[in-house]
Amino acid sequence: MRKSLPGRLSVAPMMDWTDRHCRAFHRHFTRRALLYTEMVTTGAILRGPRERLLEHGAAEHPVALQLGGSDPADLAEATRIGVAAGYDEINLNVGCPSDRVRSGCFGAVLMKSPGLVADCAAAMIAAAGDVPVTVKCRIGVDEQEPEEVLPAFLERIAAAGVASFAIHARKAWLEGLSPKENREIPPLDHPLVLRMKAAFPDLTLSINGGITDLGMAERLLAQGIDGVMIGRAAYHDPSLLGAADRRIFGEGEDVAAETAVRAMLPHIEAERSRGTPLNAITRHMLGAFQGRPGARAWRRRLSEGAHRAGAGPELVLAALAEIADAAPAAEAASGAAAGVGNAPRPSRNPFDPERRAG
Numbered sequence: 001m002r003k004s005l006p007g008r009l010s011v012a013p014m015m016d017w018t019d020r021h022c023r024a025f026h027r028h029f030t031r032r033a034l035l036y037t038e039m040v041t042t043g044a045i046l047r048g049p050r051e052r053l054l055e056h057g058a059a060e061h062p063v064a065l066q067l068g069g070s071d072p073a074d075l076a077e078a079t080r081i082g083v084a085a086g087y088d089e090i091n092l093n094v095g096c097p098s099d100r101v102r103s104g105c106f107g108a109v110l111m112k113s114p115g116l117v118a119d120c121a122a123a124m125i126a127a128a129g130d131v132p133v134t135v136k137c138r139i140g141v142d143e144q145e146p147e148e149v150l151p152a153f154l155e156r157i158a159a160a161g162v163a164s165f166a167i168h169a170r171k172a173w174l175e176g177l178s179p180k181e182n183r184e185i186p187p188l189d190h191p192l193v194l195r196m197k198a199a200f201p202d203l204t205l206s207i208n209g210g211i212t213d214l215g216m217a218e219r220l221l222a223q224g225i226d227g228v229m230i231g232r233a234a235y236h237d238p239s240l241l242g243a244a245d246r247r248i249f250g251e252g253e254d255v256a257a258e259t260a261v262r263a264m265l266p267h268i269e270a271e272r273s274r275g276t277p278l279n280a281i282t283r284h285m286l287g288a289f290q291g292r293p294g295a296r297a298w299r300r301r302l303s304e305g306a307h308r309a310g311a312g313p314e315l316v317l318a319a320l321a322e323i324a325d326a327a328p329a330a331e332a333a334s335g336a337a338a339g340v341g342n343a344p345r346p347s348r349n350p351f352d353p354e355r356r357a358g
């Protein structure tokens, strides 16, 4: 079996969201979390604009490429290309239920074909050299019984050489639910995934689905799971990643959102000079100050201005000034509301454990 990356925390692959600009931003909050690309299909890699699809920055590592496909030869070739492009892990998508994905016979529908997934994984492993090949799956699809299907799936794919899995702890319904509904409606079953770790102690298992903060991640890790994968919460509130290195990996200093935003300015300048529109980058930064005074003004400044021709780093700095300006005003208002100047005030520190308690 291949060694897997020590992904105690990862940011989930999210199509249209976790592109290289988003990953660059997330990386400024955490040096340690494993970042995933969006899913890229084998067809797009083999016959599409490969260089653009696989482009990633040197600072993004560790970064995993997620592939979508179900043809072992194509997946092997795409794996070879992904490894040559410098990715640290190649992941196979067995969890995505979208129409487009179903018609191509890959993603979550593959939960019904563990033999084919095993063939795909074996072909990918043979092509990957020392780079780990991992699988992201669901606990089952449609009428499948997760208690039976999931262990059988893990056993079969592990026998093909996969040592590391990320498990989205809910079923996917292939008919009748939209992809979005498939991330919300089927109930989460974290305990089942935790039991899988007990049943397969030699596998590296990450749990995914509905993890909203680092407190929840810590509690799951304390129950023995190897890794926690966070998707939407990290995207909508990326500053939660700013405490991840300290809390999850036991090293490093917390990173404030202001620091991460400022650290993006060189990336923004470089991308602007290549002709990348500002909003292609800043759309991933809208949630940076989630829950803090000035967050709305920050979002509004960026949303209204970033699509304009010529918009650049100065707009980001102007939006950042909204946060700085809002803080004293919010403080004064909370003091006035309390009626006294030195009354206890709610913390504005985004890393205050009370604010993140989950």
Ligand SMILES: Cc1cc2nc3c(=O)[nH]c(=O)nc-3n(C[C@H](O)[C@H](O)[C@H](O)COP(=O)(O)O)c2cc1C
Pocket: 012, 013, 014, 015, 016, 017, 038, 039, 066, 093, 094, 095, 096, 136, 168, 183, 208, 209, 210, 211, 229, 230, 231, 232, 233
């Ligand atoms: C906008 C969006 C796009 C997604 N695209 C992918 C994808 O390309 N590949 C994949 O395996 N999962 C994809 N997912 C699912 C996430 O990786 C994750 O499994 C799911 O959101 C549950 O985790 P969460 O509750 O932490 O968000 C996507 C989710 C969202 C919200």
